[in-house]
Amino acid sequence: NAGVMQNPRHLVRRRGQEARLRCSPMKGHSHVYWYRQLPEEGLKFMVYLQKENIIDESGMPKERFSAEFPKEGPSILRIQQVVRGDSAAYFCASSPEFGYGYTFGSGTRLTVV
């Protein structure tokens, strides 16, 4: 069981470009969560998805950010027209439909230059 896989581990983008972060949940997990961590801070919830559905996006910025979890393939967090303030570590976690089993990936560190 490979755990929660995130890629890329590091991503550098110039201001104005798009960033795509991918997350493959643990086998058997149908729920995906995205969190953002700024330097020296805790994790902030962004969005909670199940297959083909966004359940809770209350932590997502209203503009430029979007997330999806298609029927096939990984969950994608997409940031359009990145700005320096988007530089952070983005963590994905997954959980099964029932029970606990909450597992984090190793994160994607986005740097906007």
Add this chain to the structure above:
Amino acid sequence: SQQGEEDPQALSIQEGENATMNCSYKTSINNLQWYRQNSGRGLVHLILIRSNEREKHSGRLRVTLDTSKKSSSLLITASRAADTASYFCATKPWGTSGSRLTFGEGTQLTVNP
């Protein structure tokens, strides 16, 4: 203010000593969890305590929960240099969807050899 606030923000001790970190929260919770994060890495789940539990042990870790005071503590006994990391508490409030967690800002623990 932030749900899940740890104190102290930073703690420096000698190897062999005990380390105690505290966490306060504001809303009613389903459970409270502690995570460790080594510098530049992902989060590792340490222990979960449910709202109807008062104390839990796992190896050198001891967690307490006082729901009347809305607080928890994490005790690491006989600390080792390898325990150097940031420690976060995370709460799952009642009424939130799925397993969405709210994290505190963390305590940076340094264990000196």
